[in-house]
Amino acid sequence: MSAASRPGPWRRGRALAAPALLLGLFMLLHTEIPNRIRTLGSLVETFLPWFGLFIPVLLAGALWRRSASAVAALLLPVIVWLNLFGGLLSDKSHPGGDLTVVSHNVGAGNPDPAGTARDLAASGADVLALEELTQQARGTYEKELAKAYPHHTVLGTIGLWSKLPLSDTRTVDIKQDVGPRADTKSAEDKLPYNRALRTTVATDKGPLAVYVAHLGSVRVNPREGFSTGHRDRNAQALGEAVAAEKNERVVLLGDLNGTMDDRAFTGITSQLRSVQDAAGDGFGFTWPAPFPVARIDQILVRGVEPKSSWLLPATGSDHRPVAAGISW
Numbered sequence: 001m002s003a004a005s006r007p008g009p010w011r012r013g014r015a016l017a018a019p020a021l022l023l024g025l026f027m028l029l030h031t032e033i034p035n036r037i038r039t040l041g042s043l044v045e046t047f048l049p050w051f052g053l054f055i056p057v058l059l060a061g062a063l064w065r066r067s068a069s070a071v072a073a074l075l076l077p078v079i080v081w082l083n084l085f086g087g088l089l090s091d092k093s094h095p096g097g098d099l100t101v102v103s104h105n106v107g108a109g110n111p112d113p114a115g116t117a118r119d120l121a122a123s124g125a126d127v128l129a130l131e132e133l134t135q136q137a138r139g140t141y142e143k144e145l146a147k148a149y150p151h152h153t154v155l156g157t158i159g160l161w162s163k164l165p166l167s168d169t170r171t172v173d174i175k176q177d178v179g180p181r182a183d184t185k186s187a188e189d190k191l192p193y194n195r196a197l198r199t200t201v202a203t204d205k206g207p208l209a210v211y212v213a214h215l216g217s218v219r220v221n222p223r224e225g226f227s228t229g230h231r232d233r234n235a236q237a238l239g240e241a242v243a244a245e246k247n248e249r250v251v252l253l254g255d256l257n258g259t260m261d262d263r264a265f266t267g268i269t270s271q272l273r274s275v276q277d278a279a280g281d282g283f284g285f286t287w288p289a290p291f292p293v294a295r296i297d298q299i300l301v302r303g304v305e306p307k308s309s310w311l312l313p314a315t316g317s318d319h320r321p322v323a324a325g326i327s328w
Contacts, residue, residue, distance in 0.1 A: 013067020020058050024076030027051055027084065031263065038225020045261045046226075046294055049283060052081045091281040093308035097325025098205060103129040103253035103299055105214065106137070107317030113137040116315040117144030123312055123323060127201060128161040129253035131214040132317075156194025158212045158254070165202040172196035174213065174237040196238060196254075200247070205328045208304070209247035213238055213254035231257050232264045239267025242302075249303035251326070255319065256298050272300035275324040280309035286320040299324045 030048060033041040044051075055077050062070035102125035106116055117140065120128055128149060130141060138154060141161075145152065149161035153169045160166065174196045196213040215238070216230030235256065242250060252272055258264060260274050276284045276295060285292030297319055299309065304326045312321035 010068045013062055013065040013070040016058055016061045016065060016067055016070035017073035019054075020062075020070060020073035021076055023051065023054050023058070024073075024078075024080050027077060027080045035263070039228050040225065042228055042258070042262050042264055043220075043226035045263060046259050048259075048261050049081075049085050050293070052077075052085070055081065085283075087277070088280065088283050092279050093281055093310070093325075094279065095307070096327060097307040098327045099127065099203065099208070099304075100125045100323065100325050101127045101129070101210075101251055101253060101299060102312065102321055102323045103131070103212075103255075103297060104312075104315070104321035105131040105255040105297060105317060105319040106133065106141070106315070107319065108132050108134050109318075110137065110316040112316040113140045114144050116317065117141050119313065119315050120321065121145055121148040123321070125323065126163050127210060127251075127253075129210075129212040130159045130161070131157065131195070131212070131255045133157045133159055153197070153199060155197045158195055158197055158214055160197065160199055160210060160212050160253075162201055167200045167202065169197060169199040172198050172211065172213070172238065172241050174215070174234040174241070196234075196241075198241070198245075206249065207247060209245055209250045211238070211242065211250065211252045211254070213252065213256065215255070215257045217257055228258070228264060235264050236267055239265075239271065242268065242271055247303075249328075250301065251304070252298070252300040254298060255296060257296050259294050259296060260298065260300075268300065272302050273306065275299045275301060275306040275309040275326070276322075278309075279306035279324070284309065284311055284322065286311065286322060288318050289314045289320050292320060295322075297322045301326060304328060 030044055033044055035041040059074055102123055110116055145161050149163055151166045152161040153166055155171050171194055198211050201208045201210050215234040218231055219227040260269055284295050286295050286297040299322055307327050308325040310323050312323055314320055
Protein backbone atom coordinates (compact mmCIF):
# COMPACT_ATOMS: atom_id res chain seq x y z
CA MET A 1 0.00 0.00 0.00
CA SER A 2 1.39 3.38 -0.99
CA ALA A 3 1.79 6.17 1.52
CA ALA A 4 -0.88 8.16 -0.29
CA SER A 5 -3.47 5.38 0.10
CA ARG A 6 -2.85 4.75 3.82
CA PRO A 7 -5.53 6.11 6.18
CA GLY A 8 -4.58 9.34 7.89
CA PRO A 9 -3.87 9.65 11.64
CA TRP A 10 -7.46 10.71 12.33
CA ARG A 11 -8.86 7.65 10.54
CA ARG A 12 -6.42 5.13 11.99
CA GLY A 13 -7.12 3.38 15.28
CA ARG A 14 -10.85 3.92 15.48
CA ALA A 15 -11.07 0.50 17.13
CA LEU A 16 -9.01 2.01 19.98
CA ALA A 17 -10.92 5.29 20.12
CA ALA A 18 -14.20 3.51 20.83
CA PRO A 19 -13.07 1.67 23.99
CA ALA A 20 -11.32 4.85 25.18
CA LEU A 21 -14.59 6.77 25.00
CA LEU A 22 -16.48 3.89 26.63
CA LEU A 23 -13.95 3.80 29.47
CA GLY A 24 -14.39 7.51 30.10
CA LEU A 25 -18.18 7.24 30.07
CA PHE A 26 -18.01 4.16 32.31
CA MET A 27 -16.09 6.05 34.99
CA LEU A 28 -18.07 9.25 34.53
CA LEU A 29 -21.43 7.49 34.89
CA HIS A 30 -20.47 4.88 37.47
CA THR A 31 -23.26 6.02 39.79
CA GLU A 32 -25.75 4.99 37.12
CA ILE A 33 -24.62 1.36 37.16
CA PRO A 34 -27.47 -0.45 38.94
CA ASN A 35 -26.96 -2.37 42.13
CA ARG A 36 -29.98 -4.57 41.57
CA ILE A 37 -27.91 -6.71 39.19
CA ARG A 38 -25.60 -8.66 41.55
CA THR A 39 -24.66 -5.39 43.30
CA LEU A 40 -22.57 -4.50 40.26
CA GLY A 41 -22.54 -0.78 41.04
CA SER A 42 -20.88 -1.24 44.43
CA LEU A 43 -18.38 -3.70 42.97
CA VAL A 44 -17.31 -1.18 40.33
CA GLU A 45 -17.07 1.65 42.87
CA THR A 46 -14.96 -0.47 45.23
CA PHE A 47 -12.24 -0.83 42.62
CA LEU A 48 -12.94 2.32 40.59
CA PRO A 49 -9.41 3.81 40.83
CA TRP A 50 -7.95 0.72 39.18
CA PHE A 51 -9.88 1.32 35.96
CA GLY A 52 -7.32 4.03 35.30
CA LEU A 53 -4.82 1.27 34.46
CA PHE A 54 -6.62 0.81 31.13
CA ILE A 55 -5.55 4.32 30.09
CA PRO A 56 -1.80 3.63 29.57
CA VAL A 57 -2.69 0.36 27.81
CA LEU A 58 -4.92 2.17 25.36
CA LEU A 59 -2.37 4.97 25.00
CA ALA A 60 0.34 2.49 24.06
CA GLY A 61 -1.94 1.07 21.40
CA ALA A 62 -2.79 4.54 20.10
CA LEU A 63 0.87 5.50 19.82
CA TRP A 64 1.72 2.22 18.13
CA ARG A 65 -1.04 2.81 15.57
CA ARG A 66 -0.12 6.52 15.39
CA SER A 67 -3.79 7.27 15.80
CA ALA A 68 -4.67 10.88 16.53
CA SER A 69 -8.33 9.97 17.00
CA ALA A 70 -7.51 7.38 19.70
CA VAL A 71 -5.22 9.81 21.54
CA ALA A 72 -7.92 12.49 21.44
CA ALA A 73 -10.54 10.01 22.69
CA LEU A 74 -8.29 9.16 25.64
CA LEU A 75 -8.63 12.71 26.90
CA LEU A 76 -12.08 11.82 28.25
CA PRO A 77 -11.02 8.98 30.61
CA VAL A 78 -7.92 10.94 31.65
CA ILE A 79 -9.97 13.99 32.62
CA VAL A 80 -12.61 11.89 34.38
CA TRP A 81 -10.05 9.86 36.34
CA LEU A 82 -8.13 12.98 37.40
CA ASN A 83 -11.37 14.64 38.45
CA LEU A 84 -12.26 11.62 40.60
CA PHE A 85 -8.86 10.75 42.05
CA GLY A 86 -6.32 13.40 41.07
CA GLY A 87 -6.60 15.03 44.49
CA LEU A 88 -5.27 11.86 46.11
CA LEU A 89 -1.98 12.10 44.20
CA SER A 90 -0.72 15.08 46.22
CA ASP A 91 0.30 15.22 49.86
CA LYS A 92 -2.37 17.21 51.73
CA SER A 93 -1.02 16.60 55.22
CA HIS A 94 -0.03 19.42 57.57
CA PRO A 95 2.14 19.33 60.68
CA GLY A 96 0.63 19.44 64.12
CA GLY A 97 -2.57 18.06 65.54
CA ASP A 98 -4.13 17.85 68.98
CA LEU A 99 -4.84 14.13 68.91
CA THR A 100 -3.52 11.08 67.06
CA VAL A 101 -6.00 8.28 66.40
CA VAL A 102 -5.29 4.81 65.02
CA SER A 103 -7.59 2.04 63.83
CA HIS A 104 -6.58 -1.54 63.07
CA ASN A 105 -8.37 -4.76 62.24
CA VAL A 106 -5.92 -6.98 64.11
CA GLY A 107 -7.17 -10.15 62.43
CA ALA A 108 -8.81 -13.16 64.05
CA GLY A 109 -6.05 -15.34 62.65
CA ASN A 110 -3.16 -13.05 63.66
CA PRO A 111 -0.25 -15.33 64.70
CA ASP A 112 1.46 -12.64 66.80
CA PRO A 113 -1.03 -10.51 68.75
CA ALA A 114 1.64 -9.50 71.29
CA GLY A 115 3.90 -8.14 68.55
CA THR A 116 0.96 -6.36 66.93
CA ALA A 117 0.06 -4.72 70.25
CA ARG A 118 3.63 -3.54 70.80
CA ASP A 119 3.83 -2.12 67.28
CA LEU A 120 0.59 -0.21 67.76
CA ALA A 121 1.66 1.16 71.14
CA ALA A 122 4.91 2.35 69.56
CA SER A 123 2.90 4.46 67.10
CA GLY A 124 2.25 6.97 69.89
CA ALA A 125 -1.48 7.08 69.21
CA ASP A 126 -3.60 8.81 71.84
CA VAL A 127 -6.67 6.75 70.90
CA LEU A 128 -6.39 3.23 69.48
CA ALA A 129 -9.32 1.25 68.06
CA LEU A 130 -9.03 -2.48 67.46
CA GLU A 131 -11.40 -4.66 65.49
CA GLU A 132 -11.75 -8.44 65.15
CA LEU A 133 -10.61 -9.22 68.67
CA THR A 134 -10.96 -12.86 69.63
CA GLN A 135 -11.54 -14.10 73.16
CA GLN A 136 -8.18 -15.89 73.02
CA ALA A 137 -6.24 -12.77 72.01
CA ARG A 138 -8.10 -10.20 74.08
CA GLY A 139 -6.03 -10.80 77.22
CA THR A 140 -2.81 -10.41 75.24
CA TYR A 141 -3.83 -7.01 73.91
CA GLU A 142 -4.99 -5.86 77.33
CA LYS A 143 -1.69 -6.90 78.89
CA GLU A 144 0.57 -5.41 76.20
CA LEU A 145 -1.32 -2.12 75.94
CA ALA A 146 -1.97 -1.55 79.65
CA LYS A 147 1.11 0.59 80.30
CA ALA A 148 0.63 2.98 77.38
CA TYR A 149 -3.17 3.14 77.63
CA PRO A 150 -4.61 3.33 81.16
CA HIS A 151 -8.18 3.53 79.84
CA HIS A 152 -9.84 0.94 77.64
CA THR A 153 -13.14 -0.71 76.84
CA VAL A 154 -13.97 -3.90 74.93
CA LEU A 155 -17.45 -4.83 73.75
CA GLY A 156 -17.71 -8.03 71.78
CA THR A 157 -14.98 -8.09 69.13
CA ILE A 158 -14.08 -4.41 69.17
CA GLY A 159 -12.21 -2.30 71.66
CA LEU A 160 -10.85 1.16 72.29
CA TRP A 161 -7.65 1.97 74.18
CA SER A 162 -7.02 5.55 75.23
CA LYS A 163 -4.50 7.71 77.06
CA LEU A 164 -7.45 9.92 78.03
CA PRO A 165 -10.44 9.03 80.22
CA LEU A 166 -13.46 7.32 78.67
CA SER A 167 -17.11 7.59 79.67
CA ASP A 168 -20.63 6.85 78.46
CA THR A 169 -19.54 3.71 76.64
CA ARG A 170 -22.33 1.71 75.03
CA THR A 171 -23.06 -0.75 72.27
CA VAL A 172 -24.32 0.63 68.97
CA ASP A 173 -27.02 -1.47 67.34
CA ILE A 174 -25.97 -1.86 63.73
CA LYS A 175 -28.51 -4.57 62.93
CA GLN A 176 -26.20 -7.57 62.92
CA ASP A 177 -27.59 -10.55 61.04
CA VAL A 178 -27.32 -14.21 61.77
CA GLY A 179 -24.12 -15.37 60.10
CA PRO A 180 -23.70 -17.83 57.24
CA ARG A 181 -24.10 -21.56 57.73
CA ALA A 182 -21.61 -22.93 60.21
CA ASP A 183 -19.87 -25.06 57.61
CA THR A 184 -19.16 -22.01 55.43
CA LYS A 185 -18.08 -19.55 58.12
CA SER A 186 -14.68 -17.92 57.93
CA ALA A 187 -12.67 -17.09 61.05
CA GLU A 188 -14.23 -13.62 61.02
CA ASP A 189 -17.78 -14.96 60.63
CA LYS A 190 -17.37 -17.13 63.73
CA LEU A 191 -16.79 -14.06 65.91
CA PRO A 192 -19.61 -12.77 68.14
CA TYR A 193 -21.88 -10.24 66.51
CA ASN A 194 -21.42 -7.27 68.84
CA ARG A 195 -19.29 -5.17 66.52
CA ALA A 196 -19.95 -1.46 67.15
CA LEU A 197 -19.56 0.84 70.14
CA ARG A 198 -19.73 4.50 71.05
CA THR A 199 -17.79 6.20 73.83
CA THR A 200 -16.75 9.68 74.92
CA VAL A 201 -13.07 10.63 75.14
CA ALA A 202 -12.35 13.45 77.58
CA THR A 203 -9.82 15.82 75.96
CA ASP A 204 -8.50 19.12 77.29
CA LYS A 205 -10.54 20.84 74.57
CA GLY A 206 -13.82 19.14 75.41
CA PRO A 207 -15.57 15.80 74.90
CA LEU A 208 -15.05 13.83 71.70
CA ALA A 209 -17.57 11.18 70.62
CA VAL A 210 -15.75 8.16 69.22
CA TYR A 211 -17.42 5.33 67.32
CA VAL A 212 -15.68 2.04 66.59
CA ALA A 213 -17.28 -0.34 64.10
CA HIS A 214 -16.58 -3.51 62.18
CA LEU A 215 -19.22 -3.89 59.50
CA GLY A 216 -20.25 -7.16 57.88
CA SER A 217 -18.05 -8.82 55.30
CA VAL A 218 -18.73 -8.86 51.58
CA ARG A 219 -18.59 -11.95 49.43
CA VAL A 220 -18.02 -12.52 45.73
CA ASN A 221 -19.54 -15.70 44.34
CA PRO A 222 -21.08 -16.82 41.00
CA ARG A 223 -24.57 -17.25 42.44
CA GLU A 224 -24.97 -13.89 44.20
CA GLY A 225 -22.28 -11.77 42.57
CA PHE A 226 -20.96 -9.05 44.93
CA SER A 227 -22.87 -9.92 48.10
CA THR A 228 -23.05 -6.86 50.39
CA GLY A 229 -26.48 -7.06 52.02
CA HIS A 230 -25.20 -7.63 55.55
CA ARG A 231 -22.64 -4.81 55.32
CA ASP A 232 -25.08 -2.41 53.71
CA ARG A 233 -27.63 -2.86 56.51
CA ASN A 234 -24.86 -2.27 59.05
CA ALA A 235 -23.77 0.90 57.21
CA GLN A 236 -27.29 2.27 57.13
CA ALA A 237 -27.79 1.65 60.86
CA LEU A 238 -24.41 3.17 61.69
CA GLY A 239 -25.26 6.25 59.65
CA GLU A 240 -28.50 6.61 61.61
CA ALA A 241 -26.61 6.33 64.90
CA VAL A 242 -24.16 9.04 63.85
CA ALA A 243 -27.04 11.25 62.70
CA ALA A 244 -28.55 10.99 66.19
CA GLU A 245 -25.24 11.88 67.88
CA LYS A 246 -25.60 15.11 69.89
CA ASN A 247 -21.88 15.82 70.28
CA GLU A 248 -20.71 18.06 67.44
CA ARG A 249 -17.22 16.50 67.48
CA VAL A 250 -17.25 12.91 66.20
CA VAL A 251 -14.63 10.41 65.06
CA LEU A 252 -15.53 7.09 63.43
CA LEU A 253 -12.83 4.41 63.41
CA GLY A 254 -13.11 0.94 62.00
CA ASP A 255 -13.08 -1.72 59.35
CA LEU A 256 -16.10 -0.79 57.26
CA ASN A 257 -15.46 -3.48 54.63
CA GLY A 258 -15.88 -0.98 51.83
CA THR A 259 -14.40 2.09 50.21
CA MET A 260 -15.92 5.53 50.59
CA ASP A 261 -16.60 5.62 46.85
CA ASP A 262 -19.21 2.91 47.37
CA ARG A 263 -22.76 4.30 47.30
CA ALA A 264 -23.65 2.06 50.25
CA PHE A 265 -21.90 4.54 52.55
CA THR A 266 -23.74 7.67 51.45
CA GLY A 267 -25.53 7.85 54.81
CA ILE A 268 -22.13 8.04 56.52
CA THR A 269 -20.14 10.14 54.05
CA SER A 270 -22.91 12.75 53.92
CA GLN A 271 -22.18 13.46 57.61
CA LEU A 272 -18.49 12.67 58.08
CA ARG A 273 -15.28 13.53 56.22
CA SER A 274 -12.69 10.96 55.28
CA VAL A 275 -9.32 11.99 56.72
CA GLN A 276 -7.61 10.28 53.77
CA ASP A 277 -9.43 12.52 51.29
CA ALA A 278 -8.88 15.65 53.38
CA ALA A 279 -5.32 15.20 54.65
CA GLY A 280 -3.81 12.05 53.17
CA ASP A 281 -0.97 11.27 50.80
CA GLY A 282 -1.93 8.76 48.11
CA PHE A 283 -4.77 6.25 48.09
CA GLY A 284 -3.98 4.70 51.47
CA PHE A 285 -5.06 1.19 50.46
CA THR A 286 -5.25 -1.13 53.49
CA TRP A 287 -6.36 -4.58 52.32
CA PRO A 288 -5.00 -7.16 51.78
CA ALA A 289 -1.86 -6.20 53.68
CA PRO A 290 0.74 -7.89 51.40
CA PHE A 291 -0.57 -6.04 48.31
CA PRO A 292 -3.39 -3.63 49.23
CA VAL A 293 -5.95 -2.93 46.51
CA ALA A 294 -8.67 -1.10 48.47
CA ARG A 295 -9.02 1.15 51.49
CA ILE A 296 -11.66 -0.58 53.59
CA ASP A 297 -10.29 0.59 56.97
CA GLN A 298 -11.48 4.11 57.65
CA ILE A 299 -11.14 7.15 59.85
CA LEU A 300 -13.92 9.71 59.37
CA VAL A 301 -14.57 12.89 61.34
CA ARG A 302 -17.04 15.68 62.01
CA GLY A 303 -16.44 18.89 63.93
CA VAL A 304 -12.65 18.46 64.04
CA GLU A 305 -9.99 19.23 61.43
CA PRO A 306 -7.96 16.44 59.82
CA LYS A 307 -4.30 17.46 59.77
CA SER A 308 -2.66 14.29 58.43
CA SER A 309 -3.44 10.70 57.50
CA TRP A 310 -1.06 7.79 56.97
CA LEU A 311 -0.61 4.02 57.07
CA LEU A 312 1.36 2.24 59.76
CA PRO A 313 3.67 -0.69 58.93
CA ALA A 314 2.04 -4.07 58.38
CA THR A 315 1.51 -6.34 61.39
CA GLY A 316 0.50 -10.00 61.61
CA SER A 317 -2.97 -9.03 60.37
CA ASP A 318 -4.25 -9.12 56.80
CA HIS A 319 -5.13 -5.40 57.16
CA ARG A 320 -2.84 -2.39 57.42
CA PRO A 321 -3.36 -0.01 60.37
CA VAL A 322 -4.56 3.52 59.57
CA ALA A 323 -3.64 6.64 61.52
CA ALA A 324 -4.63 10.31 61.52
CA GLY A 325 -3.78 13.51 63.31
CA ILE A 326 -6.75 15.75 64.10
CA SER A 327 -7.08 19.17 65.66
CA TRP A 328 -9.75 21.47 66.96
